[in-house]
Amino acid sequence: MQSHADHDASGDGAPKASIPFNRPYMTGRELHYMAQAHGAGHLAGDGVFTQRCHQWMSERTNAAKTLLTHSCTAALEMAALLLEIAPGDEIIMPSYTFVSTANAFVLRGGVPVFVDVRTDTFNLDEGLVEDAITERTKAIVPVHYAGVGCEMDTLMAIAKKHSLYVVEDAAQGVMARYKGRALGSIGQLGAYSFHETKNVICGEGGALIINDPAFATSAEIIREKGTDRSRFYRGEVDKYTWQSSGSSFLPSELSASFLWAQLLExxxxxxxxxxxxxxxxxxxxxxxxxxxxxxxxxxxxxxxxxxxxxxxxxxxxxxxxxxxxxxxxxxxxxxxxxxxxxxxxxxxxxxxxxxxxxxxxxxxxxxxxxxxxxxxxxxxxxxxxxxxxxxxxxx
Missing domain, CATH: 3.90.1150.10 (Aspartate Aminotransferase, domain 1)
Known part of the structure; x- marks a missing residue:
């Protein structure tokens, strides 16, 4: 392969072409699977490829349930809905993170409480978390920076002591582990990103990792616009209806089929x-x-x-x-x-x-x-x- 940093004949040190920060990679089967989705006549969400992705991620994380979303932001927003974040509820998180970590909870009226990060990993400093807890604290949201796990044992112990939820922002953490456990699989909920800048991609996409089975049914309903359509498709109810608040958090089968090719590799x-x-x-x-x-x-x-x-x-x-x-x-x-x-x-x-x-x-x-x-x-x-x-x- 010719290097993008090859120098020109003038010898002035200037590269012929730039070396970009990121270049999305295709494994070779993405377009084939997208054509299969089209051939099956199912381009909307929750088709065969979505189910394959769900199964793959649940097996890799030992999750109670995995749900693909159209972004990691959407997965975090679902987490805020599942936790029933209300105005004034406080959520402890690092300040050194992407805006979606905070926005997902701000949309519900939550108050981000920004805590400093560690000097080594730039992850949430677990030694500062307990002092930041108040009577309004509802959850801790550790962010696994650069795919390096936070000190989850300590954070989970603090959360248990104070009856708090833990939502892992594992946007950068697909295929990474902490003490042998997949990032995103340790708190009650986890969120992945498959944005084109991530390791495993589908352009835009994400997943909610549900580790506490108590959230599984509610998560399906929230993701399907507040309806029990997923249960209807499984034959568990004879019709689906509006059950609760929710939104459209599903990705298309085109995104899921692209992602499937990536997950296989x-x-x-x-x-x-x-x-x-x-x-x-x-x-x-x-x-x-x-x-x-x-x-x-x-x-x-x-x-x-x-x-x-x-x-x-x-x-x-x-x-x-x-x-x-x-x-x-x-x-x-x-x-x-x-x-x-x-x-x-x-x-x-x-x-x-x-x-x-x-x-x-x-x-x-x-x-x-x-x-x-x-x-x-x-x-x-x-x-x-x-x-x-x-x-x-x-x-």
Missing amino acids: ADWLTSERLALWNTYNVLLAPLERRGLLRRPVIPVECEHNAHMYQILVAADIDRQSVLQRLKEAGVGAVFHYVPLHSSPAGRSFGRAHGDLPVTIDISSRLIRLPMWIGLSDSEQQYVVSTLERALTGNA
């Missing part, structure tokens, strides 16, 4: 990404020893999925300058979240528990490097050499 996709991640980790070790950056930290109890490769630039290095140099050299590196607690909506709808110094620090120093299947060795070497020049200020 999920182990291979994960191994390929891990190989890329390990290559970066080796190439960047000398830069870490020189104090220019910090590589990712993976706790021994976590089996990550190589969702991303992120670095922290040294505190005295201007990240924006580094990003600009990378961009000029054709490398699609990006920063990540702006802390939610400092955003206009975060200040309006939620509150910060403490000053969140770690969140503020890492949000100004973190850079994500290009990461996608098909990235060649020469491209990774080019990314790292370009990064080194950007970090040291050498053009």
